[in-house]
Amino acid sequence: MNLRIPGPTPVPAEVAQAGAAEMINHRGPQFAAMLGRITAGAQQVFQTKNSVLTLTASGTGAMEAAVVNHVAPGEQVLVITIGVFGQRFVDIVRAYGAEPVELAFDFGSAADPAQVDDALRANPGIRTVLVTHNETSTGTTNVYLPQISEVVHRHDALMIVDAISSLSSIPVQTDAWDLDVVLSGSQKGWMTAPGLAFVSVSDRAWARQETNPMPRFYFDLRRAKDALARGETPWTPAVSLVFQLDKAIEMMLAEGLDAIYERHRRLARMTRDGIRALGLELLASEGLESDTVTAVKIPDGVDGSQFTKVAREQFDTVFAGGQGPLRGKIFRFGHLGYVHEPDIRAGLVAVEKTLVSLGYAVANRA
């Protein structure tokens, strides 16, 4: 099966096998050494000297950690949204009794730093800004992240970034862009099975945590920091996934970050070219297309609700459908993590065959 969704992504055989190693004590020296290695490796991938904490949770758990550790009940929070995962931040902020001020941009477009500046001027009490770097739901990258970070810090606010589906595949310069809190997840570019999430925390964010009255326990990052200093996690970690991640990070560092970024750029371009050659349109505006996932509009006359089913059942390829308001209107083609040219070629063939099977007359053969 060609798994062409934007996560979970294919796990290389070496990584999968590493996860099958003999179980160990999570409070012993072997685990401590491994936790030290993956933390140092993750810091390289995050391009940061900040703490990077590894949680046993989905990416959504890391999003919750970002909110509960830095946002106070009742506090106004600016949430910049460009799709479904930005909305998830809105939902979490609201669930925890804080007040989201949503600055929404159209699906397929990027956030405009000038409008972020306006929103922060209009709401001078805001101390925290939440933003998605790469919208998995729309295949769009928020390309002005460094400029937004500059604006946010000019207003003395914390910059919290969901980089779950970008970091490790697309450059995210945590320190150079002065990002206070950055999130990622094992099942994306990290080539590891789902179940681990990462959070990087700047000194500014640690200071905020000290006085933040929001209740928290499992996702209390101070506990994770204290435990990490002893080579441990506060709660029993997903040891077999840490085995996998240890191997995956070794592979990533051997390939090199620049080579990984270049591979993702090349395969994303190949995907987009192939999609356009079929006469299809992308959801993302030009120049904002994500290098990890491509969202494709279902062409007129094709039953979008059948697309993923037909591709899976007839053409052995798993695409993702649209989420929320995009259900049935797009499909999404993942090209992140352990992915190479043959996967993209096979994916494009499956797109074409699926559309033809659903009655689409392919317009412009490449």
Place this chain on the structure above:
Amino acid sequence: MNLRIPGPTPVPAEVAQAGAAEMINHRGPQFAAMLGRITAGAQQVFQTKNSVLTLTASGTGAMEAAVVNHVAPGEQVLVITIGVFGQRFVDIVRAYGAEPVELAFDFGSAADPAQVDDALRANPGIRTVLVTHNETSTGTTNVYLPQISEVVHRHDALMIVDAISSLSSIPVQTDAWDLDVVLSGSQKGWMTAPGLAFVSVSDRAWARQETNPMPRFYFDLRRAKDALARGETPWTPAVSLVFQLDKAIEMMLAEGLDAIYERHRRLARMTRDGIRALGLELLASEGLESDTVTAVKIPDGVDGSQFTKVAREQFDTVFAGGQGPLRGKIFRFGHLGYVHEPDIRAGLVAVEKTLVSLGYAVANRA
């Protein structure tokens, strides 16, 4: 290495290999079928018709879920403690702004139903009782759980049970004992790597959740229930651990619950007999010794802080030390999950050799 800690426990090769299977879409039919199987299997192991939800988290995440879904801020909660993990419930309740009323029993003893009754009479506002079934920190089983449940329901309170290190190894009759919320974790008797936790929820507990104002999101069990009805989890689950669990439950049901319980009883007895034959004392009072983990007092004249290190480095066996106030005073010998006679025999030999190496004159050779 003989992994003789009370979790993570050894993962059988078939289970470990199942976890290395090709990654799949967590929102597709193959995952839905698997989630259906593990849920039905877990219900058998829980001996319940209640919902059983599988979370991507440590056991502590399940403990947090039990608290945030059923306890309101400011509410008084009775927490029955017999060791360190009971204390964790106290900490979670306090972290979430509720008021723990602790009914503490000495380490090594079980909770007395009459004293639970007294505590509930003295605090008539209490609607929720938290209790540990099997104290991993002291090797003690709270054997009067059915009687406590009867008392709790007479006072119209919810009965929430941490059965993380008992259920699947020691009988826990969720329905017959009328337990409202019961917790377990994959890395214990389930023979699966850590990272998945289970929560069963009675109708009474679901009703409580509907009106409970406590903020929650990642661990919101209503979201897990709604997703399960669609064959999904609300957030990306630890798919490779679900692969493992699917295989492990198949093995458990093939062995049969009664046979599993009997094996644990037999191996626990063998462990205790062997420990006593070395002239050592158990922490648990007679008749309350856990069938999943044995806590052994470090004999006089032996440096308890060195025990686990020497056992690991010189005798290839990993025991757990004491936690909290028990640090350096006990060691713990795990005998749950995928464990058989040779593991126990080898563990006992390692205990003896370690003690001798630390200067103990073994008194009564069996």
